[in-house]
Amino acid sequence: MTVKEKLAVHAAEVEKYLSECLKGQGIPYGLLESMDYSLLAGGKRLRPVLVLVWAQMLGAKKEAVMPFAASLEMIHTYSLIHDDLPAMDDDDLRRGKPSNHKKFGEATAILAGDGLLTEAFGFMAKADAPAEVVVEAISLMAHSAGACGMVGGQTVDMEYTGRDGITLDELKVMHAMKTGALILSACKSGAILAKGVGATEEDVRRAEEYGRLIGVAFQIVDDVLDVVGDEASLGKPVGSDEEQGKSTYPSLIGLEESKELARKYVDEAVELLAPYSGAEAELLSELAQYIVDRVY
Amino acid sequence: MTVKEKLAVHAAEVEKYLSECLKGQGIPYGLLESMDYSLLAGGKRLRPVLVLVWAQMLGAKKEAVMPFAASLEMIHTYSLIHDDLPAMDDDDLRRGKPSNHKKFGEATAILAGDGLLTEAFGFMAKADAPAEVVVEAISLMAHSAGACGMVGGQTVDMEYTGRDGITLDELKVMHAMKTGALILSACKSGAILAKGVGATEEDVRRAEEYGRLIGVAFQIVDDVLDVVGDEASLGKPVGSDEEQGKSTYPSLIGLEESKELARKYVDEAVELLAPYSGAEAELLSELAQYIVDRVY
Numbered sequence: 001m002t003v004k005e006k007l008a009v010h011a012a013e014v015e016k017y018l019s020e021c022l023k024g025q026g027i028p029y030g031l032l033e034s035m036d037y038s039l040l041a042g043g044k045r046l047r048p049v050l051v052l053v054w055a056q057m058l059g060a061k062k063e064a065v066m067p068f069a070a071s072l073e074m075i076h077t078y079s080l081i082h083d084d085l086p087a088m089d090d091d092d093l094r095r096g097k098p099s100n101h102k103k104f105g106e107a108t109a110i111l112a113g114d115g116l117l118t119e120a121f122g123f124m125a126k127a128d129a130p131a132e133v134v135v136e137a138i139s140l141m142a143h144s145a146g147a148c149g150m151v152g153g154q155t156v157d158m159e160y161t162g163r164d165g166i167t168l169d170e171l172k173v174m175h176a177m178k179t180g181a182l183i184l185s186a187c188k189s190g191a192i193l194a195k196g197v198g199a200t201e202e203d204v205r206r207a208e209e210y211g212r213l214i215g216v217a218f219q220i221v222d223d224v225l226d227v228v229g230d231e232a233s234l235g236k237p238v239g240s241d242e243e244q245g246k247s248t249y250p251s252l253i254g255l256e257e258s259k260e261l262a263r264k265y266v267d268e269a270v271e272l273l274a275p276y277s278g279a280e281a282e283l284l285s286e287l288a289q290y291i292v293d294r295v296y
Numbered sequence: 297m298t299v300k301e302k303l304a305v306h307a308a309e310v311e312k313y314l315s316e317c318l319k320g321q322g323i324p325y326g327l328l329e330s331m332d333y334s335l336l337a338g339g340k341r342l343r344p345v346l347v348l349v350w351a352q353m354l355g356a357k358k359e360a361v362m363p364f365a366a367s368l369e370m371i372h373t374y375s376l377i378h379d380d381l382p383a384m385d386d387d388d389l390r391r392g393k394p395s396n397h398k399k400f401g402e403a404t405a406i407l408a409g410d411g412l413l414t415e416a417f418g419f420m421a422k423a424d425a426p427a428e429v430v431v432e433a434i435s436l437m438a439h440s441a442g443a444c445g446m447v448g449g450q451t452v453d454m455e456y457t458g459r460d461g462i463t464l465d466e467l468k469v470m471h472a473m474k475t476g477a478l479i480l481s482a483c484k485s486g487a488i489l490a491k492g493v494g495a496t497e498e499d500v501r502r503a504e505e506y507g508r509l510i511g512v513a514f515q516i517v518d519d520v521l522d523v524v525g526d527e528a529s530l531g532k533p534v535g536s537d538e539e540q541g542k543s544t545y546p547s548l549i550g551l552e553e554s555k556e557l558a559r560k561y562v563d564e565a566v567e568l569l570a571p572y573s574g575a576e577a578e579l580l581s582e583l584a585q586y587i588v589d590r591v592y
Contacts, residue, residue: 022443025443025444026444026448027443027444027448028443028448028451028452028455030451030455031443031447031448031451032443035443078410082406082407082410085406087401087402087403087406088403088406105383106383107383107384107454108451108454110378110381110383110384110406111378111447111450111451113410114374114378114409114410114413114447115442115443115447115448117410117413117414118413118438118441118442118443118447119438119442119443120438121417121434121437121438122434122435122438122439122442124434125431125434125435125438126435130427131426131427131428131430131431132427134427134431135421135427135430135431135434138417138418138420138421138431138434139418139421139422141417142414142415142416142417142418142421143418145414146411146414146415146418147318147321147323147324147327147328147331147411147414147415148321148322148323151327151407151410151411151414152322152323152324152327152411154407155324155326155327155404155407156324158403158404159324159326
């Protein structure tokens, strides 16, 4: 199987869980429809797959971590719904379909996002792992998705958009918050949840560093593909930077150096997997390679 | 001391914690300013005070539960910010000051709300209690604030606003979700967090029922005060129903019967406190009485 096929197998299991997890709980119909519309709109389910694969590689059972994995897709989805709002990026389309507020109206879209974000923490609490590690993983997710992470990164991006140009360091910090934090936390939370079945702090550190590196590589590659054309998108993070004049890796350090930098980060990510073996380790290695192979 | 003075003493401690808790963590300045603007805009801090008083009555230390208590004010505040947005109630003023989006713009207001909601779960995870009860309390809060609770109640309210009239049962369910769930969970989470220091499931049940009853009484009294005038508001919940023609307790069952119903619920709430003694039990009893005394 190719890496894309392997990812699709995991994504299909996430998809199945997502398609059922909000139903039958008493969510008012109109709100449920709006939440499911965006949650089930497709996508590669990269974040939950990273949770699952890291957790499974370190010994956890898929069923034990699936609710937590699903919560990352809820958070990713809420961020897309709110990001598309007229007051934000004002996007009418998302994955080829009307964006949530175009389909259901702004008020419902705001509430669908709020609902997904809140339910996400309820699903995190359902993880079948020792309570101490569940609390640790929840704390990580709140930090990564919150005002110092994804939400903060969005405000920094808005601030930078009004400026003439930004430095490479500013670009790095902004991306680390806006899109990197959630990818890092996907890997790290998978490892944390496996602590009850033997994962060590060293495993958690490797997961975090792997997540940080592929997150940066992912962003660089998306910037490169905005220049050279996208043949095999993994699904763009929030707010891809196609706007004219916006600072990107290629605009700041050049196309070739951007590609080399992405390759360097991916190589480092793969090295972190050295202690591990088996199907999951192989997939994480292939996934990292796949990110950067898209531009070569 | 009067009940108002006692409440103010507790509220001042909550206020002190809130005023410091978001600073120094690396939240981008513009976002922090917007979050703190609404979080520190005053109010009676009823929800965190209920967490603290229930937890302390059952043996927990104030410092141990303060982060969790503060999280309820963050959730309440985010709901007010999003509720005031142009696509929602379109309110220019909140507590006599410009609403968050009038002061900072819509995009920042949406993100400030998202940030407060996300950080709230991070603060819940900081509660100094056994991890099992922290997870239980987090799960409760996600349910109460989420799509089956506060967020869901808001969508139901929007749906009802477009209709000619609703039944008393519909009104009850809507309020139980929109404002009741968070008040109930304030009391219940305080009791849950005290399970590590001896609180029992029976204590948790009493806290939940007390919270449910004062939540309903609170809503009825607010409806009554919209008719007879408000001399001593406790701070209205989200979206007070002053709009002409909207169904309220007085419009559905009459003014006198509304007042009697609120009195009945408060009496039942006070009865639930029978097993307890001390300053906290007295305050919870006085607080319940105070809600309904406002209309007599």
